[in-house]
Amino acid sequence: MSLVIHGVPLSQPFRSIVWPCLMKGVPFTISIATPGDAGKYGTRRLGFLSKFPLGTVPSIEDNEICLSEAPAILSYLSTRHGWGDVYPKATSERAKVDEYLHWHHSNLRSLTRGFFRPIMFPHPLLTSNVIQLHQKEAEHALKVLEQKYLSTGASKKTHGGFLLGTSNPTAADFMAYEEIVQLEICNLKSFEAYPNIQEWLKIMKSLP
Numbered sequence: 754m755s756l757v758i759h760g761v762p763l764s765q766p767f768r769s770i771v772w773p774c775l776m777k778g779v780p781f782t783i784s785i786a787t788p789g790d791a792g793k794y795g796t797r798r799l800g801f802l803s804k805f806p807l808g809t810v811p812s813i814e815d816n817e818i819c820l821s822e823a824p825a826i827l828s829y830l831s832t833r834h835g836w837g838d839v840y841p842k843a844t845s846e847r848a849k850v851d852e853y854l855h856w857h858h859s860n861l862r863s864l865t866r867g868f869f870r871p872i873m874f875p876h877p878l879l880t881s882n883v884i885q886l887h888q889k890e891a892e893h894a895l896k897v898l899e900q901k902y903l904s905t906g907a908s909k910k911t912h913g914g915f916l917l918g919t920s921n922p923t924a925a926d927f928m929a930y931e932e933i934v935q936l937e938i939c940n941l942k943s944f945e946a947y948p949n950i951q952e953w954l955k956i957m958k959s960l961p
Contacts, residue, residue, distance in 0.1 A: 756779060756780065756782070756813060756814070757781065757783075757814040758770055758771060758781050758782070758783050758784070758811055758812075759784045759785075759796075759805070759811060759812040760783075760811040760812070761786065761787060761788070761810065763873075764810055764811065765865065765928075765931040766811050766823035767823075769823050769827070769924075769927040769928045769930075770811045770823055770827065770830070771783075772931075773836065773839055773924075773927055775961075776960070777839075779830070779834060786801060786810050786812070788810055796808045796810060796812075804819045805821050807821045807822070813829075813830075815830075815833070823928060824857075824858075824924065827854075828924070831924070838919070839921075839927070840924050841919075841923065846917070849917050850923050850925050853902070853916065853928075853929075854928065857929065860897065861891075861894045861928075861933075862932065863890035864891045864894070864895075864932050864933065864936055865932065865935075866887040866890075866891075867885075867886075867890065868891065868936050869935060869941060871884050872939075872941065895947055895950065896947075898916075898929065899947045899949050899950055902916045902917070903916065903949035903950060903952075903953050904949070914952065914956045915953070916929060926957060930954070930957045933950065934957075
């Protein structure tokens with residue numbers, strides 16, 4: 754059985770899995786799975802939970818492997834297919850990718866919680882105070898990205914301008930890009946205050 758990717762295109766982590774598969778020419782099929790829904794195509798139905806107990810997307814099936822969580826999936830696919838550029842083989846370089854991926858979910862994901870989710874999926878618990886807190890966290894995360902990962906040092910001038918100073922995009926770039934570009938496309942946030950991020954976005958958009 755070929756690779757099956759479960760999820761919805763609206764999901765940023767889902768797109769971060771699909772993009773490198775397309776770039777690398779790995780064949781796959783998409784199975785629509787709606788987060789939090791117990792219906793026919795939902796992640797809370799018994800058929801889905803029997804394979805993916807976490808009930809989250811993206812999730813993948815690859816022969817006997819059933820796996821959830823985008824960072825784990827990117828790590829698995831890179832190891833499986835030899836994507837040494839996406840998830841480096843060198844211990845020190847891989848550790849930096851892992852550092853970013855662990856940081857990403859609790860930090861840059863605040864962009865979705867603060868700007869995207871309140872518009873697309875309003876909820877009584879998403880009060881103005883909660884939204885403002887998420888937006889404050891998001892701005893802090895963007896500053897870290899701008900100043901730490903995309904500084905004017907070697908990562909931009911010596912290499913290809915990617916997050917970790919690599920000549921090719923890594924899992925960190927795919928995860929971060931989908932989080933940020935969705936807000937730009939939907940006109941939910943301006944990134945004019947972050948010139949390094951704007952330059953990096955241009956580089957990412959030039960990829961196949």
